[in-house]
Amino acid sequence: MKANIRTNGMPRVVIAGAGLGGLRLAMELRGRGFQVVAVDRNNYSQFSPLIYQVASAGLEPSSISFPLRRLFQGCRDCLFRMAEVRGVDPGAKVLLTSVGPIGYDYLVLAMGGETNFFGQAGIEREALPMKTVEDAMVLRNRILLALERAQTEEDPQKRERYLNFVIVGGGPSGVEIAGALAEMKKDVVPRDYPDLAGRMHIHLLNSGPRLLKSMDPASSARAEKDLLKMGVHVHNGWRVTDCRNGVVSAGGGTLESATVIWVSGIRAVPVEGLPPGALGRGGRILTDRCCRVRGLEDVFAIGDQSLVLGDPEWKDGHPQLAQAALQQASLLARNLERKEKGGAMQPFVYRNLGTMATIGRKRAVAEIGRMKFGGLPAWTLWLVVHLRPILGVKNKFFVLLNWIWNYFTYAQSLRLILRPRPRPLEEPQEGKPRGGEAAPGGQA
Amino acid sequence: MKANIRTNGMPRVVIAGAGLGGLRLAMELRGRGFQVVAVDRNNYSQFSPLIYQVASAGLEPSSISFPLRRLFQGCRDCLFRMAEVRGVDPGAKVLLTSVGPIGYDYLVLAMGGETNFFGQAGIEREALPMKTVEDAMVLRNRILLALERAQTEEDPQKRERYLNFVIVGGGPSGVEIAGALAEMKKDVVPRDYPDLAGRMHIHLLNSGPRLLKSMDPASSARAEKDLLKMGVHVHNGWRVTDCRNGVVSAGGGTLESATVIWVSGIRAVPVEGLPPGALGRGGRILTDRCCRVRGLEDVFAIGDQSLVLGDPEWKDGHPQLAQAALQQASLLARNLERKEKGGAMQPFVYRNLGTMATIGRKRAVAEIGRMKFGGLPAWTLWLVVHLRPILGVKNKFFVLLNWIWNYFTYAQSLRLILRPRPRPLEEPQEGKPRGGEAAPGGQA
Numbered sequence: 001m002k003a004n005i006r007t008n009g010m011p012r013v014v015i016a017g018a019g020l021g022g023l024r025l026a027m028e029l030r031g032r033g034f035q036v037v038a039v040d041r042n043n044y045s046q047f048s049p050l051i052y053q054v055a056s057a058g059l060e061p062s063s064i065s066f067p068l069r070r071l072f073q074g075c076r077d078c079l080f081r082m083a084e085v086r087g088v089d090p091g092a093k094v095l096l097t098s099v100g101p102i103g104y105d106y107l108v109l110a111m112g113g114e115t116n117f118f119g120q121a122g123i124e125r126e127a128l129p130m131k132t133v134e135d136a137m138v139l140r141n142r143i144l145l146a147l148e149r150a151q152t153e154e155d156p157q158k159r160e161r162y163l164n165f166v167i168v169g170g171g172p173s174g175v176e177i178a179g180a181l182a183e184m185k186k187d188v189v190p191r192d193y194p195d196l197a198g199r200m201h202i203h204l205l206n207s208g209p210r211l212l213k214s215m216d217p218a219s220s221a222r223a224e225k226d227l228l229k230m231g232v233h234v235h236n237g238w239r240v241t242d243c244r245n246g247v248v249s250a251g252g253g254t255l256e257s258a259t260v261i262w263v264s265g266i267r268a269v270p271v272e273g274l275p276p277g278a279l280g281r282g283g284r285i286l287t288d289r290c291c292r293v294r295g296l297e298d299v300f301a302i303g304d305q306s307l308v309l310g311d312p313e314w315k316d317g318h319p320q321l322a323q324a325a326l327q328q329a330s331l332l333a334r335n336l337e338r339k340e341k342g343g344a345m346q347p348f349v350y351r352n353l354g355t356m357a358t359i360g361r362k363r364a365v366a367e368i369g370r371m372k373f374g375g376l377p378a379w380t381l382w383l384v385v386h387l388r389p390i391l392g393v394k395n396k397f398f399v400l401l402n403w404i405w406n407y408f409t410y411a412q413s414l415r416l417i418l419r420p421r422p423r424p425l426e427e428p429q430e431g432k433p434r435g436g437e438a439a440p441g442g443q444a
Numbered sequence: 445m446k447a448n449i450r451t452n453g454m455p456r457v458v459i460a461g462a463g464l465g466g467l468r469l470a471m472e473l474r475g476r477g478f479q480v481v482a483v484d485r486n487n488y489s490q491f492s493p494l495i496y497q498v499a500s501a502g503l504e505p506s507s508i509s510f511p512l513r514r515l516f517q518g519c520r521d522c523l524f525r526m527a528e529v530r531g532v533d534p535g536a537k538v539l540l541t542s543v544g545p546i547g548y549d550y551l552v553l554a555m556g557g558e559t560n561f562f563g564q565a566g567i568e569r570e571a572l573p574m575k576t577v578e579d580a581m582v583l584r585n586r587i588l589l590a591l592e593r594a595q596t597e598e599d600p601q602k603r604e605r606y607l608n609f610v611i612v613g614g615g616p617s618g619v620e621i622a623g624a625l626a627e628m629k630k631d632v633v634p635r636d637y638p639d640l641a642g643r644m645h646i647h648l649l650n651s652g653p654r655l656l657k658s659m660d661p662a663s664s665a666r667a668e669k670d671l672l673k674m675g676v677h678v679h680n681g682w683r684v685t686d687c688r689n690g691v692v693s694a695g696g697g698t699l700e701s702a703t704v705i706w707v708s709g710i711r712a713v714p715v716e717g718l719p720p721g722a723l724g725r726g727g728r729i730l731t732d733r734c735c736r737v738r739g740l741e742d743v744f745a746i747g748d749q750s751l752v753l754g755d756p757e758w759k760d761g762h763p764q765l766a767q768a769a770l771q772q773a774s775l776l777a778r779n780l781e782r783k784e785k786g787g788a789m790q791p792f793v794y795r796n797l798g799t800m801a802t803i804g805r806k807r808a809v810a811e812i813g814r815m816k817f818g819g820l821p822a823w824t825l826w827l828v829v830h831l832r833p834i835l836g837v838k839n840k841f842f843v844l845l846n847w848i849w850n851y852f853t854y855a856q857s858l859r860l861i862l863r864p865r866p867r868p869l870e871e872p873q874e875g876k877p878r879g880g881e882a883a884p885g886g887q888a
Contacts, residue, residue, distance in 0.1 A: 043592060043861045060504050067859040069636035082592045082861075099596040128867065137864040145869045148487060148526040152543040192513035258869060394849055394857060398842070405838055413838060415511040417487045417526075419866055420581040423572065425589045425702060 010035045010077065011340060014095050014104035016085045017111035017269070018045045018068055020389075021303035021325030025108060028333035030075050033340065037079045037104075039097055043068055046133045049322065049386055050399070052173060054136035055261075056180035057144070057412035061133045063399045066391040085111065087272030090296050096273070106298050106336055109285060110329070113266035113304035113320060116282070123243045127262035130173060139261065141417045143181070146259045147200075148417075151193055157256075163200045164257040166248050168240045169264035170206025170213070172357040175223050177261060178204045179360040180412075182230035187410040202232045203257070205250055207239040207264070212365070214319060215355055219365040222374045226363045240264070266320065268305040280307045284317065289347035291332050302328040308348055318350045322389075327351060358382045361407070454479045454521065455784060458539050458548035460529045461555035461713070462489045462512055464833075465747035465769030469552060470522060471515075472777035477784065480522045481548075483541055487512055487526050490577045493766065493830055494843070496617060498580035499705075500624035501588070501856035505577045507843045510835040529555065531716030534740050540717070550742050550780060553729060554773070557710035557748040557764060560726070567687045571706035574617060583705065585861045587625070590703045591644075592861070595637055601700075607644045608701040610692050612684045613708035614650025614657070616801040619667050621705060622648045623804040624856075626674035631854040646676045647701070649694055651683035651708070656809070658763060659799055663809040666818045670803045684708070710764065712749040724751045728761065733791035735776050746772040752792055762794045766833075771795060802826045805851070 011034055015022045018040040026038050044065040053059040072078045083097040088109075094101040115129035128142060129135045143165070150162035167178050181202045190197040204211075204227065210220040211227075211234065224234050238250035248255045268283040275295040280286045284307035286294045291308060293299045303325030307317035318324045328348055335345040354368035356378060364378035383403065390396045406412055455478055459466045462484040470482050488509040497503040516522045527541040532553075538545040559573035572586060573579045587609070594606035611622050625646045634641040648655075648671065654664040655671075655678070668678050682694040692699045712727040719739040724730045728751035730738045735752060737743045747769030751761035762768040772792055779789040798812035800822060808822035827847065834840045850856055 043588060043859070060506055061862055062504055062858045062860055065860050065862070067636075067857075070855075070857075070859065073635050081596060083596070134862060134864040137862065138867050141864075142867065142869055144487060149869065152525060152527070191517050192511075398845075401842075411514075413511075413514075414506050415487070415514065416506055416509050418505055418509070418578060418581065420578040420585075420864075422863055422866070423582050423586065425586055425593065 008035075011105035012037060012103070013106045013108060013336060014039065014102055015108045015110055016095060016271075017109065017303075017305070018042075018080075019110060019112045019303065019325070020045070020048070020322050021112075021329045022108070022110035023068075023071065024326050024329035025110065025302070025333055026072070026075070026078060028330055029336070030078065032333065032337045034106075034336065035077045035079070036075070037081060037102060038068065038072070039081045039083050039085060039095065039102065040068060041082070041084050043080075043082050044133075045071070045391070047390055048131075050390075051130060051133060051136045052177045052180055054133060055130055055139040055143070055177060056184060057140050057414040057416075058180065058406050059399060059402050060414060061137055063395050063402065064390065065133050066395065071391065085271065088299065089273055090275075090299055093298065104298070106300065108332065109271060109293070109299065109301040109305055110303050110325070111269040111271070111305050112325075113282075114269050115262065116265035116267040117262065118265065120242065123240070123260075123262060126243045126246070127168065127260040130177060130261060130263050131266065137418070140414075141419055142259055143184075144415055144417045147189065147193055147196065149258070150196055150199075160199075161246055161256045162258045163196065164203065164255060165201070165259045165261070166203045166205060166255050166257040167261045167263065168205045168248070169262065170204065170208060170211040170236070171263065172212065172355075173263040174204055174206070174261075175211055175227065175357050175359060177263065178202055178227055178232045179230060179358065179363065182227070182232050183360050183410075184412060185231060188412060188415070191411070192415070203235060203255055204232055205235045205238040205240055205248070205255075207237070207251075209236055211236070212357055215357070215365065215367055216372055218372055219357075219367060219374070222365050223357065223359055226359045226374075230360055230363075266304065280309075280317070282307075290335055290345040291328055291348060292345075300332055302332060311348070311350065314350060319355075321355070323353050324350060356382050356385070452479075455549035456481060456547070457550045457552060457780065458483065458546055459552045459554055460539060460715075461553065461747075461749070462486075462524075463554060463556045463747065463769070464489070464492070464766050465556075465773045466552070466554035467512075467515065468770050468773035469554065469746070469777055470519070472774055473780070474519050474522065476777065476781045478521070478780065480519070481525060481546060482512065482516070482522070483525045483527050483529060483539065483546065484512060485526070485528050487524075488577075489515070489835070491834055492575075494834075495574060495577060495580045496620045496624055498577060499574055499583040499587070499621060500628060501584050501858045501860075502624065502850050503843060503846050504858060505581055507839050507846065508834065509577050510839065515835065529715065532743065533717055534719075534743055537742065548742070550744065552776065553715060553737070553743065553745040553749055554747050554769070555713040555715070555749050556769075557726075558713050559706065560709035560711040561706065562709065564686065567684070567704075567706060570687045570690070571612065571704040574621060574705060574707050575710065581862070584858075585863055586703055587628075588859055588861045591633065591637055591640065593702070594640055594643075604643075605690055605700045606702050607640065608647065608699060609645065609703045609705070610647045610649060610699050610701040611705045611707065612649045612692070613706065614648065614652060614655040614680070615707065616656065616799075617707040618648055618650070618705075619655055619671065619801050619803060621707065622646055622671055622676045623674060623802065623807065626671065626676050627804050627854075628856060629675065632856060632859070635855070636859070647679060647699055648676050649679045649682040649684055649692070649699075651681070651695075653680055655680070656801055659801070659809065659811055660816050662816055663801075663811060663818070666809050667801065667803055670807045670818075674804055674807075710748065724753075724761070726751075734779055734789040735772055735792060736789075744776055746776060755792070755794065758794060763799075765799070767797050768794060800826050800829070 047064040083099040086096040117124040146162045153159040185200045238252040240250045242249040285301040291300045304320040356366035358364040366378040491508040527543040530540040561568040590606045597603040629644045682696040684694045686693040729745040733754045735744045748764040800810035802808040810822035
């Protein structure tokens with residue numbers, strides 16, 4: 001594909017990563033005179049805010065995953081390549097991938113974030129991340145399996161370990177999965193495992209002094225109060241230092257658990273080949289206010305992978321939230337069009353639409369402008385805000401149906417331990433005799 | 445659990461395997477004065493006839509998998525144990541499992557069948573089975589991944605290999621998955637992979653002279669005609685002898701393919717500890733007409749795992765179909781009750797409700813008594829017959845919705861390559877220091 005740049009006179013925009021930001025960019029570039037090549041390691045785009053509901057058996061993986069090829073069907077001049085990104089060669093204007101180099105006129109890095117274990121091998125080996133749909137599928141299995149094991153384990157100490165669920169990280173993901181597990185404890189365990197009723201424990205470990213530190217202290221207090229009411233043990237000021245053989249060591253003490261969920265940090269997905277000095281805090285790629293990567297001409301970065309410098313209101317960069325990625329994508333689509341027409345690009349101005357976190361049934365916290373509220377109004381708003389961006393009529397409908405179903409039955413209904421044994425598609429060896437292949441249609 | 449037999453004076457029935465037969469038996473024993481312990485390696489029961497639709501991305505795994513604990517919630521005196529069956533000790537009246545021995549008064553073996561590779565290592569290593577929901581999830585990934593690889597592969601021979609799909613086995617499963625792939629080829633590939641349109645090939649290899657050998661020759665001919673119309677290459681008389689490095693060798697020739705689907709045979713799941721002479725053709729456990737295992741007093745076997753001797757109409761045993769398993773389960777529930785009351789058990793009489801196979805959109809074949817028909821009436825009947833036994837209102841509704849959706853959009857919509865990296869729940873090592881565990885609720 002290297003030689004094809006400016007096919008039919010159209011500049012080619014290569015987008016590395018088809019998450020919320022990359023996908024929005026691809027969609028907004030339609031009809032603006034660009035050829036778009038989107039590259040992602042998966043053949044689907046996932047809707048991150050609902051991943052915890054897949055982990056807690058409330059939603060199907062497919063309900064929050066959208067096949068990219070289907071999304072691109074309506075888009076002439078849009079190509080999708082399922083590939084791993086290996087690096088960038090800005091001199092040759094090429095993105096290096098597992099399916100070969102892809103030449104670009106403009107490159108946009110939008111690969112998002114990944115779980116940060118902060119280099120702690122024990123944690124990486126034992127704790128379970130919750131960043132991707134695939135993580136969530138593994139987590140669901142592990143949560144259900146721990147309950148099954150607890151049911152048949154006769155050694156009380158081991159049983160207790162299976163019944164202890166430790167969540168590390170006091171941000172929205174930690175609060176959300178803690179709340180979902182608390183509902184499982186209350187509504188599902190007594191019915192599915194009568195012997196275990198009241199013996200499951202959920203511990204939320206938070207390194208800072210309060211949960212949801214990016215929100216107002218009033219919201220933090222409300223979230224903590226709700227979680228405590230739901231029976232979650234909230235441990236503030238516990239910084240986890242190790243996890244080994246089922247024992248979590250933290251500043252405040254130790255806990256034994258067979259299921260340690262790690263939602264304590266993300267870092268930007270690393271990319272090889274960027275100039276020195278292009279990376280900032282958390283591995284985020286530093287850009288100017290037009291999302292252009294520091295030191296490069298035609299390479300941009302948006303979303304969780306990037307950090308926009310120069311916004312006086314957001315000196316440490318904008319928050320790594322869906323809305324920032326989406327706003328940057330929309331601006332960049334317009335900016336690339338402006339640039340092609342010889343105009344000047346506009347700087348990014350973040351519009352804070354508000355933040356929210358759900359805790360459980362009719363429990364959530366929300367902040368919109370100066371309004372801070374919780375309970376049923378926040379929870380209802382959360383549902384609406386998170387149903388709207390789900391792509392596709394069918395997915396919206398299925399998510400809504402699952403929510404309604406779970407609401408009325410008080411149960412996460414997808415309590416299945418599915419463990420497909422992966423069989424990778426391997427390259428057949430070369431130089432084998434072929435011959436004798438049936439002529440297609442020969443017998444028709 | 446060994447000492448608990450005849451708890452409260454109730455005899456304990458241990459059911460090994462909670463497939464269609466085992467589950468039906470558990471349900472029908474409710475209220476008849478038994479304690480029931482169901483043992484299965486999965487925490488769900490799967491509805492086998494629709495597994496091929498999971499493989500072809502038309503249905504979700506969860507739509508045809510029913511969490512066993514939820515099914516047992518309504519059943520006092522019913523227990524479920526998620527465990528692998530290791531064997532039987534009829535002398536001690538104990539079922540040996542991965543969670544320890546389980547004593548029984550009556551034992552029912554209902555573990556069904558598993559894929560039979562006939563001891564051919566090459567086939568077992570390379571070909572993909574389609575017997576379980578987990579198999580189907582792997583298969584779906586592999587089918588979609590082959591198309592992705594074909595899209596980026598530049599070597600024409602390798603690309604062809606990715607575009608060749610070989611199905612080995614001319615029974616209902618082979619016909620059904622061939623038809624589903626043919627619809628994917630016709631409706632999905634041209635839209636998702638315009639470059640590959642018309643270049644995908646589906647080969648159905650059948651060792652016998654006609655497809656669907658258990659049905660009438662007229663149905664076989666109709667199925668073959670339908671498949672040929674849909675562009676499937678049907679190779680009758682091709683017995684596969686090997687599969688190595690992507691090359692399938694068969695009696696009639698060889699084919700190169702990266703995706704070889706093996707639906708060519710099943711054998712009964714083996715169990716250790718049965719008396720010599722208790723096994724028949726295909727490893728099936730031989731029973732008398734009351735499903736009692738040959739040579740044992742209180743051990744029964746039903747469904748695909750068993751072979752009932754002595755029915756003059758079915759000298760080679762009854763067909764390994766859902767209806768036989770369900771009928772045997774219902775009879776056995778009544779027979780166990782009769783036995784406990786001192787009465788005589790009744791012999792099994794198979795009631796053939798008909799056989800059918802679906803081929804594609806508005807294409808199917810059905811035989812009910814002497815009636816043989818195909819096309820839209822058979823297809824509609826197939827849908828009704830297969831929707832009815834799906835357990836749970838929600839699952840029925842979701843399957844129906846998916847079918848309606850796929851019917852009107854001409855697309856299997858769940859085209860997701862989801863590859864969770866399994867992280868087994870391992871037993872934490874013993875003898876580790878505990879101490880310092882937070883008191884539950886200590887901070888509340």
